[in-house]
Amino acid sequence: MKDFLVPLAIDLIRMKNTSPEAINTSAEFCANWLGQQGLSIKVLENQGLKSVVAVGGQSDSGETLILNGHLDVVPGDPLDFVPRIEDGKLFGRGSYDMLGAVAAMMIVTAEIAKQPSACKVVLQLVPDEETGGQCGTGFLVEQGARGDFVICGEPTNLHIAVQAKGVLQLQIEVSGIAAHGSRPWLGKNAITRALENYQNIQSLDFLHASSKFFQRPSFNLAKIEGGKAINQVPDHCSFHLDIRYLPNQDPEQILADIKNVVSDATVTVVQQGDPVQTDENDRHVSLLQKTTSELTGKPIKLFGQDGSADTRFYAKHAIPAVEFGPVGANHHGPDEHVNIESLYTYQQILKNFITKQNERMILHEIKK
Ligand SMILES: [Zn+2]
Incomplete structure (x- = not known):
């Protein structure tokens, strides 16, 4: 045949x-x-x-x-x-x-x-x-x-x-306080807070793990949305992370670690797939x-x-x-x-x- x-x-x-x-x-x-x-x-x-x-x-x-x-x-x-x-x-x-x-x-x-x-x-x-x-x-x-x-x-x-690798895709919504762009000290900027949260997540230990078949987990900042006007302190910013964890890592623990280092934020699991x-x-x-x-x-x-x-x-x-x-x-x-x-x-x-x-x-x- x-x-x-x-x-x-x-x-x-x-x-x-x-x-x-x-x-x-x-x-x-x-x-x-x-x-x-x-x-x-x-x-x-x-x-x-x-x-x-x-x-x-x-x-x-x-x-x-x-x-x-x-x-x-x-x-x-x-x-x-x-x-x-x-x-x-x-x-x-x-x-x-x-x-x-x-x-x-x-x-x-x-x-x-x-x-x-x-x-x-x-x-x-x-x-x-x-x-x-x-x-x-x-x-x-x-x-x-x-x-x-x-x-x-x-x-x-x-x-x-x-x-x-396993899949853990997250949406992280960060809240702030809106104010006039000329007086930012009166507000709380959700975009800069999102950036700090992102950097905190990036420094977590789970991202530096390796195994026989993998040099590292995958970590990608996939989407970001925030801000409405150039003269306004943004009160909302949302970003999506696409994380691919190693088969021997625990997604529940990764999620807990992430929740532990973010502030003014809610973390939602968009999709999880087993390794x-x-x-x-x-x-x-x-x-x-x-x-x-x-x-x-x-x-x-x-x-x-x-x-x-x-x-x-x-x-x-x-x-x-x-x-x-x-x-x-x-x-x-x-x-x-x-x-x-x-x-x-x-x-x-x-x-x-x-x-x-x-x-x-x-x-x-x-x-x-
Ligand atoms: Zn295919």
Whole structure:
């Protein structure tokens, strides 16, 4: 089925999966394609967005592997949705993040379904990873989706992300006292107070932590609003912080520390997302690393992602989950592309990984 790979990825890029309508059309397209391969398919809808679940292999005794791919892509120029092949690369929005990997996962699941299997492969195609993942993977996990190991096909250049930082996004509203700009000593300037608060937060210890996979947490002053007129002391200033904490840090403690150093301010959590901390010695991780290294002839790194992905919904339930995808560049930017040869390698790695998993499970059964 090797020859389906690039055409399928091209079809998916052309669908311009940036709106709910386009994503749902894409989900239906994938469901039909998978159905034609003889797989049992479910299309689930949540808040108007469709997810596709396809099952390959049949085993009550063996393990369940989840292959998870998101169909949505970030916006781009019109030309980003006209796929083109140049120098062995497939260019187009989503080629790397992550429609190329989705196409490979679809083909592998279809192939696995046609051979005896000791483990179940569940393919999940979801609609909203780029906007938080709650309607897709979050919903599927809430509905009871579980497995022994999860691969999310995010762009990783064939290395394996076993950890991801947690997300803590805050709004800090600072109050002051308005006065005429010519007599500022009669008021209390909310903007300068916000600046002091920001500096106090910046000096907190949690921002200087590091771990094996991360040099530091991420800390970004993302938005600031304050002031109404040039001749007035502002009585209100609001700023947003995007904090990505290390997997071993406690978001409750970070929040408490922040509340402790700000004054005339209220702190509101806009969004919190769990970190991912898959055990680097997990046997599935080792098998995936070995399989990839055998096929590429290169050492494969385990690493930590600064950003978060749908792996976090599984991490919450202590299910080992990794991000693992093909080689490419420029996701979310201009000239996004995936290296076509690596896409074929990726497909083969997934297949070998599952087959080895099968062999291992069969051996395990015989020994019993
Ligand atoms: Zn992605």
